[in-house]
Amino acid sequence: MTQTTQSQTRGIQMTDAALKHVMALRDKQGKDLCLRVGVRQGGCSGMSYMMDFEDASQIRDNDEVFDYEGFKIVCDPKSMLYLYGLVLDYSDAMIGGGFQFTNPNAAQNCGCGKSFGV
Numbered sequence: 773m774t775q776t777t778q779s780q781t782r783g784i785q786m787t788d789a790a791l792k793h794v795m796a797l798r799d800k801q802g803k804d805l806c807l808r809v810g811v812r813q814g815g816c817s818g819m820s821y822m823m824d825f826e827d828a829s830q831i832r833d834n835d836e837v838f839d840y841e842g843f844k845i846v847c848d849p850k851s852m853l854y855l856y857g858l859v860l861d862y863s864d865a866m867i868g869g870g871f872q873f874t875n876p877n878a879a880q881n882c883g884c885g886k887s888f889g890v
Contacts, residue, residue, distance in 0.1 A: 783856050784809060784838050784845050790862040790871065791840055798843070801825060806837075806844035809860070810851035819854065821873050 786794070798805050805825040814820050828844065831837060836852050838845045847855060859874040 782838055783836055783852060783858075784847060785857075785859045786840055786845065787859065787861040790860045791843065793862040793864075793871075795843060798825060804828065806831065806846050808846045809855065809858075810848055811854050823860075823871070 794807055798807075806828050807823055808826050808830075809821070809823045811819045812822055826846070831844075831846050832848070834849050836847045836849065838847075854877055855875065857876040861872045861874065863869045863872065
């Protein structure tokens with residue numbers, strides 16, 4: 773895994789590679805957006821990860837907000853229960869590339885890496 777951009781005390785961490793890729797994707801949108809990360813029921817192992825850009829005006833008062841060099845990651849409190857300590861990484865490998873989630877709360881992970889169980 774590559775180096776994370778923040779200390780281990782952050783609730784959601786990003787590697788330098790993930791931050792660089794997310795920033796490039798955001799720049800293509802042409803707006804100053806934040807990244808919402810969360811979980812929902814479903815997927816091969818019971819819960820699946822979700823993430824999408826949204827306007828900063830959509831941040832709710834009870835959301836957890838993590839600032840990475842001016843870029844904000846947002847997570848709702850319920851999802852945070854399952855994601856605390858998550859490391860978001862990115863690889864551009866042809867096989868197995870894309871975003872990878874390393875979740876210390878997951879008791880089991882799906883082979884696709886996009887869902888987990890607790």
